Amino acid sequence: MTLRSLVMRRATNLSATLLMGLATLMVLLPLGIIFYHIIKMGFSSINPGFFTSIPKPPGEAGGGMANGMAGSAVMIGMASLVGVPVGIFGAIYLTEYGGGRLATAIRFSADVLSGIPSIITGMVAYTLLVVPMKGFSALAGSFALALIMIPIVLRTTEEQLKMVPVSLREASLALGVPLWRTSLKVTLRSALTGVITGILLAVARVAGETAPLLFTALGNQFWSNKLTEPMAALPLQIFNFAIAPYEDWHRLAWGGALVLVVLMFTLSLAARWLGRSKH
Amino acid sequence: MSTKIRLDNLNIHFGANHAVKDVSMEVAENSVTAIIGPSGCGKSTVLRSINRMHDMTPSARVTGCIMLDDTDIYSRSVDPVAIRRRVGMVFQKPNPFPAMSIHDNVIAGYKLNGVLKKGDADEIVESSLKRVALWDEVKDRLKRSAMELSGGQQQRLCIARTIAVKPEVILMDEPASALDPISTLKIEELIEELKERYTIIIVTHNMQQAARVSDVTAFFYLGEMIEMGETRKIFTNPEKKQTEDYITGRFG
Amino acid sequence: MDKTATRKNGDGIFRALTMLFAFSILIILLIMAGEMVWESLPSLRKFGWGFITGSDWDAVQGSFAALPYLYGSIVSSILAILLATPLSVGTALFITELAPHKVGVVTASLVELLAAIPSVIYGLWGILVMTPWLQTTIEPFLIKHLGFLPFFQGAPYGVSMLAAVFILMIMIIPIITSITKEVLLAVPQSQKEAAFALGATRWEMIRMAVIPYGRSGILGAVILGLGRAIGETMAVTMVIGNTPQISLSLLSPAYTMPSVIANEFAEATSKLHTASLMEIGLILLVVTLVINFMARLLLWSVTRRWKGGTP
Numbered sequence: 001m002t003l004r005s006l007v008m009r010r011a012t013n014l015s016a017t018l019l020m021g022l023a024t025l026m027v028l029l030p031l032g033i034i035f036y037h038i039i040k041m042g043f044s045s046i047n048p049g050f051f052t053s054i055p056k057p058p059g060e061a062g063g064g065m066a067n068g069m070a071g072s073a074v075m076i077g078m079a080s081l082v083g084v085p086v087g088i089f090g091a092i093y094l095t096e097y098g099g100g101r102l103a104t105a106i107r108f109s110a111d112v113l114s115g116i117p118s119i120i121t122g123m124v125a126y127t128l129l130v131v132p133m134k135g136f137s138a139l140a141g142s143f144a145l146a147l148i149m150i151p152i153v154l155r156t157t158e159e160q161l162k163m164v165p166v167s168l169r170e171a172s173l174a175l176g177v178p179l180w181r182t183s184l185k186v187t188l189r190s191a192l193t194g195v196i197t198g199i200l201l202a203v204a205r206v207a208g209e210t211a212p213l214l215f216t217a218l219g220n221q222f223w224s225n226k227l228t229e230p231m232a233a234l235p236l237q238i239f240n241f242a243i244a245p246y247e248d249w250h251r252l253a254w255g256g257a258l259v260l261v262v263l264m265f266t267l268s269l270a271a272r273w274l275g276r277s278k279h
Numbered sequence: 280m281s282t283k284i285r286l287d288n289l290n291i292h293f294g295a296n297h298a299v300k301d302v303s304m305e306v307a308e309n310s311v312t313a314i315i316g317p318s319g320c321g322k323s324t325v326l327r328s329i330n331r332m333h334d335m336t337p338s339a340r341v342t343g344c345i346m347l348d349d350t351d352i353y354s355r356s357v358d359p360v361a362i363r364r365r366v367g368m369v370f371q372k373p374n375p376f377p378a379m380s381i382h383d384n385v386i387a388g389y390k391l392n393g394v395l396k397k398g399d400a401d402e403i404v405e406s407s408l409k410r411v412a413l414w415d416e417v418k419d420r421l422k423r424s425a426m427e428l429s430g431g432q433q434q435r436l437c438i439a440r441t442i443a444v445k446p447e448v449i450l451m452d453e454p455a456s457a458l459d460p461i462s463t464l465k466i467e468e469l470i471e472e473l474k475e476r477y478t479i480i481i482v483t484h485n486m487q488q489a490a491r492v493s494d495v496t497a498f499f500y501l502g503e504m505i506e507m508g509e510t511r512k513i514f515t516n517p518e519k520k521q522t523e524d525y526i527t528g529r530f531g
Numbered sequence: 532m533d534k535t536a537t538r539k540n541g542d543g544i545f546r547a548l549t550m551l552f553a554f555s556i557l558i559i560l561l562i563m564a565g566e567m568v569w570e571s572l573p574s575l576r577k578f579g580w581g582f583i584t585g586s587d588w589d590a591v592q593g594s595f596a597a598l599p600y601l602y603g604s605i606v607s608s609i610l611a612i613l614l615a616t617p618l619s620v621g622t623a624l625f626i627t628e629l630a631p632h633k634v635g636v637v638t639a640s641l642v643e644l645l646a647a648i649p650s651v652i653y654g655l656w657g658i659l660v661m662t663p664w665l666q667t668t669i670e671p672f673l674i675k676h677l678g679f680l681p682f683f684q685g686a687p688y689g690v691s692m693l694a695a696v697f698i699l700m701i702m703i704i705p706i707i708t709s710i711t712k713e714v715l716l717a718v719p720q721s722q723k724e725a726a727f728a729l730g731a732t733r734w735e736m737i738r739m740a741v742i743p744y745g746r747s748g749i750l751g752a753v754i755l756g757l758g759r760a761i762g763e764t765m766a767v768t769m770v771i772g773n774t775p776q777i778s779l780s781l782l783s784p785a786y787t788m789p790s791v792i793a794n795e796f797a798e799a800t801s802k803l804h805t806a807s808l809m810e811i812g813l814i815l816l817v818v819t820l821v822i823n824f825m826a827r828l829l830l831w832s833v834t835r836r837w838k839g840g841t842p
Contacts, residue, residue, distance in 0.1 A: 253655055
């Protein structure tokens with residue numbers, strides 16, 4: 001091998017290395033810029049009133065997103081009430097009885113379901129709930145969010161349950177504990193932190209979902225205290241205010257974005273912390 | 280002595296694999312029966328069929344008959360859970376519940392079933408731990424995690440957990456194979472004492488152990504029971520050539 | 532005896548209950564698919580194939596055809612993929628092969644942060660920060676220097692196909708990067724060592740050992756990213772300009788399938804309008820299903836080969 005070719009090879013290696021580093025920088029740069037804007041714009045528009053009052057009409061300064069935050073909390077809560085048990089019990093079925101073709105079909109469906117664009121979930125919730133109930137409602141919004149949560153909770157729970165050693169289940173069964181008690185009190189109990197991690201991630205995911213709420217919960221400029229009426233949600237408000245031509249509303253949107261991002265990161269940090277303390 | 284367990288033409292399949300072939304045997308009450316044989320001979324498979332642990336394996340198929348006293352344990356009307364209450368099991372590797380304290384591990388069978396009167400717990404814990412000779416070693420740290428115990432202590436805890444629910448039969452699947460010699464000795468002494476109250480079947484690959492602890496020994500090879508008889512006789516004067524080859528260490 | 536019976540029932544009920552929950556997932560999927568087809572029927576019957584070849588979308592006249600939305604979805608997603616793939620693969624290689632362990636871990640979790648940001652926040656940033664910047668800086672620059680190409684002609688609006696491509700690129704990079712990272716991590720160490728032992732430089736090792744092993748997995752990651760880009764709704768809706776036209780110029784506004792659904796579905800009054808939007812949803816559903824299926828097949832074959840191939 002000639003010296004020249006070795007130099008060439010080294011040069012190629014160096015430039016490839018530089019390109020990889022450059023690619024990484026270009027990937028992380030938008031992250032930095034976006035965070036800079038969210039933090040800068042978000043903090044300047046958040047004040048105590050932001051958390052306690054509802055949006056003001058365009059042109060009036062001030063106002064907040066209290067109704068959006070409350071609405072999001074309500075709908076996420078209701079979605080969890082449906083999505084978490086369905087996901088967890090479905091996962092228990094797959095681990096306890098899931099050898100057959102039905103289980104394979106269910107796993108496949110969960111994967112397919114999690115790949116469906118969330119706007120389509122919204123359309124289906126619309127035809128299933130909004131049309132028969134003759135109106136947009138928080139109920140329909142929660143239903144759409146639940147549909148998104150189910151496959152996430154199911155697959156993470158199943159993974160966690162599978163990691164519980166067989167020896168623990170056998171120990172319980174050999175003591176004459178019925179399978180259902182063993183499933184709940186030994187298997188699920190042992191996997192609990194992992195399962196909670198999965199739930200937190202699922203909540204973080206749906207907390208930012210906007211598309212499925214567009215024609216289910218619809219959004220609301222005011223407080224609503226009925227589940228059968230349109231309800232405000234934080235991501236919906238961010239969307240509506242961002243595309244509106246009013247400076248004050250833009251400011252609110254940035255504030256909402258900051259709240260949402262802080263919520264997401266709190267949830268995913270909590271999930272990570274839980275996941276770590278287990279090992 | 281009366282017969283506690285009777286196996287009649289027991290066959291066990293895992294899918295296409297015929298793991299246990301036409302096994303028939305009788306186990307007397309309050310005796311220790313050892314099942315020996317080279318690994319893969321089906322000895323653990325037979326053991327696990329006696330408290331229906333194969334129910335959890337979808338591919339497993341058990342045919343033939345196992346009688347526990349007058350109950351056909353594979354009969355349709357019999358609840359496997361009820362059988363497992365009567366037939367306890369101790370596993371190869373100690374498997375205490377990691378999230379529970381020593382105290383709670385002993386009464387796990389009650390706790391998990393949600394049937395325990397408050398006052399009874401401490402008494403059950405103390406008597407069970409005394410019976411496995413663990414009480415003095417752990418009485419000051421009952422609330423600590425069971426995972427802090429040594430391997431041998433964990434295994435005795437698992438035995439305490441098993442006898443706490445008052446079974447009639449205890450199945451032991453190589454209970455000392457993961458333990459050091461001193462812990463092994465303690466387990467063997469314990470088996471000797473336990474047989475006064477329980478019927479014990481122990482699977483072991485350690486022939487000296489079988490010779491030390493058991494009254495009756497059954498030799499298994501390739502899924503079949505080759506020979507069964509009084510332990511002294513099996514180890515000194517076996518009838519079958521395969522048995523002799525195995526106990527003299529010529530194969531397996 | 533009585534107690535035994537209740538215990539047995541307990542397990543029976545438990546099995547039935549968990550099965551019901553598990554089964555509901557299958558049912559949900561079937562209902563979703565069935566519902567989408569059923570609700571699209573009026574449009575399917577009326578327009579037939581013309582729906583995807585025509586360009587006329589007029590709610591007043593009651594004539595609907597979706598080509599501009601198809602065009603917008605396909606072009607924006609493919610361009611975003613073309614831009615995102617080299618950056619993602621480069622970043623994944625940086626994380627797995629180049630960076631010191633700690634730097635790699637930090638980079639990987641930063642990339643995960645990008646994935647956790649909700650779509651609507653990308654849209655907010657896109658419409659309030661990125662598009663004004665595109666309008667005043669990037670687009671005039673492109674017009675001035677590359678304006679002779681048909682792709683960079685017209686006036687700088689800011690909201691445009693270009694904006695959608697950029698925002699989609701930023702959004703799918705984390706997905707492609709993290710899956711590619713997993714794929715690369717699964718390359719057997721022995722392969723890499725063999726290449727080094729032959730005197731390969733790091734880059735040659737990557738080319739000889741890592742890339743060939745990871746190729747189909749990386750392709751799977753890219754296809755998964757494509758599926759995500761096609762279904763992406765909020766951010767694109769906020770920056771693409773929502774104009775149903777087919778223009779070669781990346782500077783002109785465009786429209787995508789999810790965007791038209793997001794904008795018009797709640798307000799569609801005529802049955803045919805709703806059905807037409809449903810049919811767009813149906814097309815979107817079929818496309819994303821096919822794409823996800825292909826991606827999983829690729830990723831699955833990769834992981835399976837390794838599981839079977841290495842002891």
